[in-house]
Amino acid sequence: MIQEYCPNQIHALIEKFSQKLANFLYPYVEVRFMEYIGDYMRTNNEAFRSIENYLTSKSTNKAKKLRGEYVKKCLVLKMDESQEFHDEFEGIKVVWCLKKNVPKTNHSVSFYAADDKRYYLLTFHRKDRDFVAKSYLKHVLEEGKNVGLSKRQVKLYTNCTGDNGGKWSHVIFEHPSSFETIAMNSKKKKEIVDDLVTFSKAKEYYAKIGKPWKRGYLLYGPPGTGKSSLVAAIANFLKYDIYDIELTNVKTNAELRKLLIGITSKSVVVIEDIDCSLDLTGERKTDSGNEKDKEEKKDVNQASGEAENKNKMSQVTLSGLLNFIDGIWSASTGERLIIFTTNYVDKLDQALIRRGRMDMHIELSYCGFDGFKMLAKNYLSIESHPLFDKVRCLLEETNVTPADVAENLMPKVANEDAEASLERLIQALRTSKEEAKMKAEKEAEMKAVNSSEIVAEDKEIKEKIGNGKS
Numbered sequence: 001m002i003q004e005y006c007p008n009q010i011h012a013l014i015e016k017f018s019q020k021l022a023n024f025l026y027p028y029v030e031v032r033f034m035e036y037i038g039d040y041m042r043t044n045n046e047a048f049r050s051i052e053n054y055l056t057s058k059s060t061n062k063a064k065k066l067r068g069e070y071v072k073k074c075l076v077l078k079m080d081e082s083q084e085f086h087d088e089f090e091g092i093k094v095v096w097c098l099k100k101n102v103p104k105t106n107h108s109v110s111f112y113a114a115d116d117k118r119y120y121l122l123t124f125h126r127k128d129r130d131f132v133a134k135s136y137l138k139h140v141l142e143e144g145k146n147v148g149l150s151k152r153q154v155k156l157y158t159n160c161t162g163d164n165g166g167k168w169s170h171v172i173f174e175h176p177s178s179f180e181t182i183a184m185n186s187k188k189k190k191e192i193v194d195d196l197v198t199f200s201k202a203k204e205y206y207a208k209i210g211k212p213w214k215r216g217y218l219l220y221g222p223p224g225t226g227k228s229s230l231v232a233a234i235a236n237f238l239k240y241d242i243y244d245i246e247l248t249n250v251k252t253n254a255e256l257r258k259l260l261i262g263i264t265s266k267s268v269v270v271i272e273d274i275d276c277s278l279d280l281t282g283e284r285k286t287d288s289g290n291e292k293d294k295e296e297k298k299d300v301n302q303a304s305g306e307a308e309n310k311n312k313m314s315q316v317t318l319s320g321l322l323n324f325i326d327g328i329w330s331a332s333t334g335e336r337l338i339i340f341t342t343n344y345v346d347k348l349d350q351a352l353i354r355r356g357r358m359d360m361h362i363e364l365s366y367c368g369f370d371g372f373k374m375l376a377k378n379y380l381s382i383e384s385h386p387l388f389d390k391v392r393c394l395l396e397e398t399n400v401t402p403a404d405v406a407e408n409l410m411p412k413v414a415n416e417d418a419e420a421s422l423e424r425l426i427q428a429l430r431t432s433k434e435e436a437k438m439k440a441e442k443e444a445e446m447k448a449v450n451s452s453e454i455v456a457e458d459k460e461i462k463e464k465i466g467n468g469k470s
């Protein structure tokens with residue numbers, strides 16, 4: 001009616017007056033912090049997480065409506081929906097409330113389910129606007145971040161399949177591997193730990209040199225040498241989440257990019273057995289000369305056999321993967337490690353593993369005496385034993401993986417003593433040595449037969465040529 005019948009000037013006056021009246025009756029400012037941001041590519045809102053941590057640490061004693069969650073095997077009480085929390089900071093009063101947007105229609109079933117529309121609502125008096133924006137929120141985010149770091153629970157993410165392709169699902173990561181339990185050369189271990197510590201503190205340095213804050217590790221070595229265990233130890237050490245990508249489930253490069261956007265900072269992105277994941281090896285030599293090469297190739301083919309069918313569904317290319325690692329989109333999240341594991345490092349395209357992409361190449365090899373001592377300490381709780389010398393000699397003469405050593409050190413009956421486990425290990429090492437010797441003899445025999453056949457063939461050819469000439 002006002003719009004219809006009032007002249008424009010009166011209309012404007014009424015609007016101005018009603019605004020003033022509203023401000024007078026409700027002089028508060030409201031700020032929403034959504035749990036996820038972005039429409040197409042939804043990402044975690046880190047401000048929401050920090051606020052949640054801050055309020056959890058403060059509201060437990062005061063709030064009346066709480067919800068319980070198990071975090072690191074401890075019960076944590078968090079503020080529940082619609083519960084208000086009154087906070088005071090340097091004399092300024094604010095109110096927090098966790099709310100949820102109820103979708104108007106139920107047609108849009110979201111992957112993010114019920115948590116999709118959650119947000120924290122902050123309400124404060126408009127006279128405190130500057131203080132809240134400049135000081136209070138800074139205080140909340142910093143404190144929340146610190147609480148988050150101290151209580152951080154490592155999560156293990158994997159990429160979803162089918163219609164949910166391009167999205168992540170996760171579980172709590174509870175792998176007990178650590179640098180104390182990993183059996184490897186102590187010098188190499190120290191090098192890795194130092195590198196990780198330097199990386200995690202190098203935010204300013206990366207900004208200064210103009211590089212995204214990320215680092216690539218290539219872990220290679222025979223099966224059972226501890227590549228997966230090392231990934232777990234790294235994640236536990238840095239308290240970073242693991243994003244384990246099953247490349248064969250990623251249909252296109254665009255889907256891979258979508259996954260990349262969904263990765264939060266403080267993460268370890270892992271592609272295990274990269275040689276088997278997809279045909280990312282580029283041009284390979286076709287004439288693999290010796291038997292060993294042929295055998296290795298057969299192994300690779302067998303290992304990748306299962307993946308082969310899936311590969312046909314996946315159109316992820318080498319260039320898509322290279323872009324994923326260090327293309328323009330790769331700088332969109334914070335600190336991140338990218339780890340490839342492989343049993344066959346020679347089969348990988350050099351572009352994929354060159355320095356700068358995979359900055360550190362770590363070989364995990366057969367068990368040495370250093371590694372054995374660590375396993376003995378962990379599995380048998382001993383640091384020395386008269387049988388250690390025998391083990392040392394045998395380890396120098398034969399190749400066994402830490403997985404084999406660990407298996408032999410595991411007690412097989414209740415209350416088995418350390419000596420019995422060591423004896424079993426020594427027996428296994430002797431058997432392995434014998435087998436290796438027999439294999440080498442057989443190979444030498446085959447080689448001798450092959451070369452005598454070649455000599456005979458050569459002779460025959462020469463004779464034929466000689467006859468032809470005459």
Ligand SMILES: Nc1ncnc2c1ncn2[C@@H]1O[C@H](COP(=O)(O)OP(=O)(O)OP(=O)(O)O)[C@@H](O)[C@H]1O
Nearest residue numbers: 181182183222223224225226227228229402403406
């Ligand atoms: N270096 C190691 N230190 C301690 N334990 C190890 C080590 N290597 C292997 N193990 C033991 O062997 C098991 C298998 O190791 P892991 O899966 O880490 O090897 P891998 O190199 O990733 O093997 P694959 O290449 O087959 O995936 C682990 O559960 C662990 O108990």
